[in-house]
Amino acid sequence: MTQSTETGSLAGKTIIMSGGSRGIGLAIAKRAARDGANVVILAKTGDPHPKLPGTVYTAAEEIREAGGRALPVVGDVRDDSDLQRAVDSAVAEFGGIDIVVNNASAIDLRSTLDIDEKRYDLMHQINQRGTFMLSRAALPHLLESADARILSLSPPLNLAPQWLGAYPAYMTAKYGMTLATLGIAAEFAERGVDANTLWPRTTIQTAAVANIIGGEELMRRSRTPELYADAAHAVLTAPRGRYRGQTLLCEDVLAEAGVSDLSVYSPGVDASELYPDAFVD
Numbered sequence: 521m522t523q524s525t526e527t528g529s530l531a532g533k534t535i536i537m538s539g540g541s542r543g544i545g546l547a548i549a550k551r552a553a554r555d556g557a558n559v560v561i562l563a564k565t566g567d568p569h570p571k572l573p574g575t576v577y578t579a580a581e582e583i584r585e586a587g588g589r590a591l592p593v594v595g596d597v598r599d600d601s602d603l604q605r606a607v608d609s610a611v612a613e614f615g616g617i618d619i620v621v622n623n624a625s626a627i628d629l630r631s632t633l634d635i636d637e638k639r640y641d642l643m644h645q646i647n648q649r650g651t652f653m654l655s656r657a658a659l660p661h662l663l664e665s666a667d668a669r670i671l672s673l674s675p676p677l678n679l680a681p682q683w684l685g686a687y688p689a690y691m692t693a694k695y696g697m698t699l700a701t702l703g704i705a706a707e708f709a710e711r712g713v714d715a716n717t718l719w720p721r722t723t724i725q726t727a728a729v730a731n732i733i734g735g736e737e738l739m740r741r742s743r744t745p746e747l748y749a750d751a752a753h754a755v756l757t758a759p760r761g762r763y764r765g766q767t768l769l770c771e772d773v774l775a776e777a778g779v780s781d782l783s784v785y786s787p788g789v790d791a792s793e794l795y796p797d798a799f800v801d
Contacts, residue, residue, distance in 0.1 A: 528757035528758075528759075529555045529556075529757060530552045530555040530556070530557040530619075530753070530756060530757060531555045531556040531557065532556060532557070532558070533552070533555075533557050533558065533618040533619055533667065533756075534557070534558040534559075534560070534610060534614040534615070534616060534617050534618050534619070535549070535552055535557055535558065535559045535560065535617075535618070535619040535620075535621055536560040536562065536606060536607065536610050536617055536619070536620055536621070536654070536658055537549060537559065537560065537561055537562065537620075537621040537623050538562050538563075538597045538621070538622055538623050538624035538650055538651075538654050539561075539562075539563050539597070539623040539624035539625070540559075540561040540562075540563055540576075540579055540621075540623055540624075541561065541563040541565045541574045541575055541576045541578070541579045542565075542572060542573055542574040542579070542727065543724075543726040543727060543728075543745055544623065544673065544724060544726060544745045544748045544749070545561075545621070545623035545624075545673075546574065546579050546582065546583075546745075547744075547745035547746055547748060547749035548621060548623065548748065548749045548752045548753070549561065549579065549582075549583050549588075549590075550582055550583060550586040550588075550749070551586075551746075551749040551750065551752070551753045552588060552753065552756070553583045553584070553586035553587050553588025553590070554586050554587050554588070555587070555588075555753075556587055556588060557588045557589075558588065558589045558590075558591070558610075558613075558614045559583050559588055559589070559590050559591070560590075560591045560593060560606060560609065560610040560613070560614075560617075561576050561579050561580060561583075561590065561591070561592050561593065562576075562593045562595050562597065562602065562603070562606040562624075562654075563575075563576040563579070563592075563593075563594070563595075563624070564576075564594065564595070564596050565594075566594035571731070572727050576592040576593070576594055577592050579592065580592040589614070591609060591610065591613050591614070593605065593606040593609055597624045597646055597650035597653075597654060598645045598646060598649065598650060600653060600657075603653055603654050603657045604657055606654075606657075607657045607658050607661065610658075610661075611661055616661050616664060616665060617658050617661040617662055617665065618662070618665040618667055618668060618669065619668075619669045619670070619671070619756055620654060620655050620658045620662065620669070620670045620671070621671050621672075621673070621752070622650070622651040622654060622655065622670070622671070622672035622673065622674075622697060622701070623673050624646055624647075624650055625646060625647050625673065625674075625694070625697070626639075626642050626643045626646045626647060626693070627643070627690055627728050627732060627733075628640075628642075628643060628687075628689065628690055628732075629686075629687045629690055629732070629733070630687065630689065631687065632688055632689065635689045639689075640689050643689060643690060643693035644692070644693045644696065646693075647674075647693040647694055647696055647697050648692075648693055648696025648697055648699075648700060649696075651672050651674070651696070651697040651700045651701065652700040652704075655670050655700070655701070655704055655715075659704075659708070659713075662713055663708075663711055663712075663713070667760065668712055668713045668714065669713070669714045669715070669755075669756050670701060670704060670705070670713060670714070670715035670716070671715075671716055671717070671718055671752060671755055671756060672697050672698065672700070672701040672715075672716075672717045672718070673697075673717070673718055673719070673748070674694050674695070674697035674698040674701065674717045674718075674719060675694055675695070675698060675717070675719040675767070675797075675798065675799035675800070676698070676717070676719060676767035676769070676799060676800070677695055677698055677699070677767065678799045678800065678801065680801065683798065683799050686798070691799070694799070697717070698717045698767060701715050701716065701717050702715070702717070702765055702767070705764055705765035706765055709764060709765065712760070714760065714761065714763060714764045715764070715765065716755060716763045716764065716765065716766045716767070716768055717766075717767045717768065718748070718751060718752055718755060718768050718769075718770060718773070719767070719768070719769055719770065719797065719799065719800070720743065720747060720748060720751075720769065720770040720771070720797050720800075721769055721770065721771045721796060721797060721800050722741075722742060722743050722786075722794040722795055722796055722797055723738060723741070723742040723743070723794075723795045723796075723797050724742055724743055724744070724745055724747065724748055724797075725739050725742045725743065725744055725745060726745065729742055738795055740789065741789060741793050741794055741795040742786070742794070742795060743782070743785040743786045743794065744785050744786070746785060747770055747771075747774070747782065747785040748770055750774060750779065751768075751770035751771075751773040751774050754773050754774060754776070754777040755768060755773055769800065
């Protein structure tokens with residue numbers, strides 16, 4: 521269930537998002553579509569995946585059904601030509617870009633001695649490099665927008681030893697997303713770009729949680745993607761400059777937006793049963 525918040529609207533805004541054919545990214549896209557936003561989805565899944573639901577084309581249909589306009593682009597966030605093609609397509613179709621959502625992410629929680637080079641490189645290329653390069657490709661058009669925003673789905677920079685030592689390969693890839701976003705926020709603050717990161721206090725019901733982290737039991741103890749979607753909507757529609765260069769937590773953003781009851785995001789599960797997400801004390 522998606523709740524109403526005391527924020528503005530994304531009507532007519534153009535969003536370019538990495539990933540988004542399923543899960544949190546799709547939930548954010550559909551929430552924006554309810555306002556009448558234009559959403560460009562850059563994702564690899566053009567054909568159905570044998571184990572995962574959704575493609576870039578089914579996501580586009582869901583976005584349209586929710587009330588928005590959609591442009592599906594099959595491509596890889598690691599490929600600079602695909603990034604530029606997605607940006608050029610967004611501008612050609614919708615006349616510009618107002619918002620970048622860096623959603624695409626790879627996860628592997630193996631330890632330093634166990635993880636292989638290929639998986640390490642994959643995480644860093646998608647997470648950190650993809651965030652930086654998609655933002656970079658879109659920036660010339662963001663700078664022409666009257667309401668330029670970048671939102672990366674990455675955690676606060678928590679340097680507690682328990683997180684530094686838990687899974688350094690994944691940690692550095694996710695923190696790379698955050699650092700890239702904060703760096704862009706500082707560099708372009710005077711030119712009106714509001715760049716922030718967003719992360720949940722508890723795990724979210726995604727394919728990664730089900731297939732990699734904890735299976736059905738952890739899915740039961742996780743909140744729905746709509747929590748992330750509503751929080752992202754609140755950040756992206758907040759007054760200009762309210763959030764700039766911040767590492768935000770979904771639950772805090774929703775509280776500021778007037779949402780006091782989070783039980784709708786985990787129906788039938790007591791708050792004490794919810795599983796805390798990584799990098800949050």
